[in-house]
Amino acid sequence: MTSIVPPSTVASPTNSTSRQPIVLAGRGWTLPPGYIHLGVAKEIAPTLHDFGVDPDPVIREAGLDPRLFDDGTNVIPHAALGRLLTLSVACTTCPHFGLLVGQRATILSLGMVGRLMQHSETLGDAMRALVSNLSIQNRGAVPSLTISGDIALFAFSVYQPEAESADQISDGSIAVAVNAIRALRGSDWRPSEVLLPRFAPVDPEPYRRHFRAPVRFNQETASIVFPAHDLDLRIAGADPMMRSLLEERILQLKSAQGSEFSDDIRRLLRTRLTSNHCSADDIAHLLTMHRRTLSRRLKGGGMGYRAITNEIRFEIARQLLQDTQVPLAQIAAALGYSEASAFTRAFRRWSGQTPTTWRDEGHHE
Known part of the structure; x- marks a missing residue:
């Protein structure tokens, strides 16, 4: 193969x-x-x-x-x-x-x-x-x-x-x-x-x-x-x-590749963050591990679950603010915030600007 x-x-x-x-x-x-x-x-x-x-x-x-x-x-x-x-x-x-x-x-x-x-x-x-x-x-x-x-x-x-x-x-x-x-x-x-x-x-x-x-x-x-x-x-x-051979080869590649645990979590969060099934307990359950094990493995890589979640939230927010006209309230709701004001406070913490200012200034590198 x-x-x-x-x-x-x-x-x-x-x-x-x-x-x-x-x-x-x-x-x-x-x-x-x-x-x-x-x-x-x-x-x-x-x-x-x-x-x-x-x-x-x-x-x-x-x-x-x-x-x-x-x-x-x-x-x-x-x-x-x-x-x-x-x-x-x-x-x-x-x-x-x-x-x-x-x-x-x-x-x-x-x-x-x-x-x-x-x-x-x-x-x-x-x-x-x-x-x-x-x-x-x-x-x-x-x-x-x-x-x-x-x-x-x-x-x-x-x-x-x-x-x-x-x-x-x-x-x-x-x-x-x-x-x-x-x-x-x-x-x-x-x-x-x-x-x-x-x-x-x-x-x-x-x-x-x-x-x-x-x-x-x-x-x-x-x-x-x-x-x-x-x-x-x-x-x-x-x-x-052929299917069987390819599946075997892909499995070998995945095993050889290994993975950074935090990267696996990012991948999971990116698809689940907007569906309200992304608490640390949800992700731990998905990975069939205890919540404390999840926290310990992430801390071993230098980042906690909350920090990674906020990193992904910030990434989704930036993409939607930069590339779309989706309203702030809708972005806030998609990211799991009960109010747009809570999203605005979080975004200001991440970027030093409000989402409105960030969008108006057109951050198109």
Whole structure:
């Protein structure tokens, strides 16, 4: 099975003063928190080419070596992806650049997880495989799948602190998720609707054209809404032996990768913080451990549960204030505050500013 994945190259974060790209080789497939396999992001270079822009100088300005983009299994910091998308939007003046990147990507852009999806028994199994295993490809964002009655909701959330271009990352991630479902169900598949946590664009047509469904902007999360019964649809050509081999390989990668406990908690919180099931007791129960064990393991990593919860709340708040027009009261409620005033006090503690001031000043790095 080792032949499935070529050895990868890992780009380290660069010194921000020199912006010289640094490349480290030989870390194999272990993926530290805050890093991603290029995967979908590999499509940034050809998308820049489509606009007549030479991608190499843009990639270098983001602190990366352009040679990394030769292979989707190479690894970069999630923060560098955000910087690169910010620069790409600026030099193309295209506000939906992330959508175009996601449009170009395929189910195989999701690497081994995409292959596992292809060999899953049903669409539901494929989506659950994506949710359960994306962490071997991406330690900067987290997917989730929830079913409510006859509606299924696939959501994608950025959870790395101070991520730039979270709106572009969300656009691209939802775009490739729809491509992946179409690869499994047929190119005529369309969601019931798509929700995006970004300002409504001047021209929404590129979104409608790709998703072929109603698109709602200024939403709290990036989500694909579709009928739950679609999850029962069987996938043609799925090979049970290949599925078993891929599952075994992914399990080996997860074991070798290990994980920082605090990063696991961040991933859980990012998908649950807006659903009011995220107390320390809730998370401890989810992980089948005692609350005191949870606290002890987090303190061993230098951060308590409350500090991590506030970090994620601050990250969600910043994304919604920066990229959407969601009202403050709605953001406060989504983050579990009973009143907008309590949210305002917390945000002032975190940032030194009120949410209104922060939004009005337009914190678009």
